[in-house]
Amino acid sequence: MTVLLEVRDIEKSFGGVQAVRGVSFDVREGEILGVIGPNGSGKSTLFNCILGQLAPDRGRVRVDGRDVTGLRPSRLNRLGVSRTFQLLQVFPQLTVRENLVLAAQEHRGTRLGRLFGAPDVGLGPEADRMLEFFRLTRLAGAMAGSLSYGQQKLLDAAMAFMSGSRLVLLDEPAGGVNLTMLADLRERLEAINRETRATFVVIEHNMEFVMALCTRLIVLAEGRIIAEGPPAEVRRDPAVIEAYLGH
Amino acid sequence: MSAGRSLLVGLALVAVLALVPVDLTDIGLPYPGLRRYGTYILTLWLVTAIAAMGVNLIVGYAGQETLAQAAFVGIGAYLTAIVTKAGVPFGVAFAASALVTFVVGVLLGFPALRVQKHYLAFVTLAFTVLCWLVFRNEQWLTGGVMGIRDIERPSFLGWPLRNHVRFYWFVLGITSILTFVLWWILRSPWGRAFTALRENPLRAESLGIDVRLYTLVAFALGCAYGGMAGSLYAPLVEFIDPSPFALGPSLLFMLMVVIGGSGTFLGPFVGAGIAVLLPEWLRAWETWYLLIYAVLVMVMMAFFPGGIVGLLSRLLARRGTATGGRP
């Protein structure tokens, strides 16, 4: 299996506080990798360094063999990497369908070309398919702001997949979602992973969700990886248990 | 509103506007038209609206701040005045004004947008003062405080436009085209990109929208609209000096767009209307009109930050539901 994402020796500190101290790992195509760890272990900082939101002090990030360290997030997205956010999500003043078109429009044609083509850039059918897949079809014309929290989370996920990204980083996708929606969300994510072979990297605090969804886990504590492996193994690892209990 | 309907409404408005200054008694309608000064004010309103549309694009759609629109209007005005006086046709001068102000906008915006959000406001502030100094000091080019007089009105395909109504129709035509261009841009995927980067630049970036590039283009385009307004302003008033292009008027452009309704399509027209008409209505209290204007703006910001158009939209929406609108 090809390695899609290579993270090497990432270091990042903020004014004397070292948030990430040399983290390296690979993600193989089609995997669902979970990144867990207690609060303050550096998960978000690591994510942001991979995604170009922050420039790492040291280290490299490679996607599909290509060095993407420090590239702007929009550039990275056009290379096939998407993300979801923990908090900031959909665009409330656009309809659900428009949100989906927005999520993929920059990947169709050229910027100048888009000025003269159809307003939805021919993305109508794909948006419909995505709506169906995430079971949001009846909400297509609703303002995204009027959706329930769980529905917005689904839309957020749908947006990340609209542009056909091969690598999707999900930041706490289960946060604040009720149990029934959670099962739905997990099932949809597994389905997309099966159908499109998209690779996921998931930060999550909800242990059940992570254990059920992910094929492999890495555990961060105080900016370093302390464990790596299949969920069942990691959950029994004494170092991991200590890291969590120690907080 | 669908595209087709919007276009029809637009055409109807243009038709009505075209007839406003015309004396219709000859064809049996009891409407005497406007006199010369009235037509002049109407033309001034359109020219101001073009510049206001530019500010609206920058502020209302791209979510930035600009305090330099008057300077860009000035650049367009002086460029056109100087160049047409040297014999260059107006069309070329107009295009040149648009191009020059666009490029200057890019040069100004590029470094300023790399940094913190509000830096653009200060950079544009400084730029306005700088331009005004140049307008005032470089007598050999701009006539200094004496300005440039006897700016001629152009001809359109051989048809002279000195007559105030004809010039008004000319300006109306150009305004309509520029409004249509903006409408087209905003309805295209670009418009969606602008909405996204204004509301949530972080999320927009993550979806592949190059926020810096789009913001820069919006800014430069907005400045170009200012330049084009200036290009029309010079032959309208036939005499220009540095005073309308100083810091004060730049601030007023921001205010008028927000009063009209920032981020709404009609907002700049309403705001420009108020800005042009208010000094006329408050002629009796001439020295006080700015004071009153400032107070109105502050009150408005506290109670209806959506501006006049925003307020009307809300009222209309409420009426709709009260009379049992859509389920």
Added chain:
Amino acid sequence: MADFLQLLISGLATGAIYALAAIGFTLLWQTSQTINFAQGEFVMVPAFLALIAMRWLGLPFVASLVVAVLASMLLLGVAFRYVVVGPLIRRGVLPLVISTIALGILLKEGVKDFYSAEAQSFPTLLPDTLITVAGVSVSLAQLGVLVVAFAVIGGLQWFLAGTRTGRQMQATAQNPTVAQILGVPIERMILYTFLINAVLAAMASILISPIYLAKFSNGETLGLIAFVAAIVGGFNQVRGAIVGGLLIGVLDNLAAAYVSTAYRQAIPLLLLVLVILFRPQGLLGRREERAV
């Protein structure tokens, strides 16, 4: 050489006044996210308050100054905070920006309409007599300005670093959420910031009006200088505002002597362009992490 020193000293004197305006502006931004586009007018108005106290209320000069400072604290501090900024800050940044712009126009037109459009002379605290210090002749008034301005700045620095309230204010400026968790009464800290800005602006007004003459249109120039000084110094630093102000004061004075006066106003603008192009975090600022 003596000439140059003289220019340097008078430049530092005016620069110190600019610094007062820039510090207040920076503090306000840091602590309460308020970008006060009316800062220039805030430095213009107190002089007129003093003139009103003198001419309409017949008070002696020093008493008028005190009245001006107190009235400034009330109007430009308390009233500004609770009547203008408070209700608007929850509407978002743009309405607040627009309102401070409008406020600036309001103050400017207000002074022009209600007092006078003419430039007014303003008395100095110290006479303009020349004294010789180390072979350079300086005006007593200028020395006085230097001393007062630096005393105020020094006092402020001591307050911010040396007193509990001052440190609480700094904490609020750096991170209001954390400060609140730590028990800092941030509402009160914000009010103090507004009051401090009002006092600084009033002091700047009193010190600069003898030199510039009190005129309703002073706000434009002074505001621009305050903004540029704050940015040049590095927006997040109070020390930066001081450096920025002094730099502009000195350059401005040197330019007036050696360069054409027609473009004198362009000096701070040029400085702004250079800083934005080559060192956008300002001379003393820290490089901001890219947010996007």
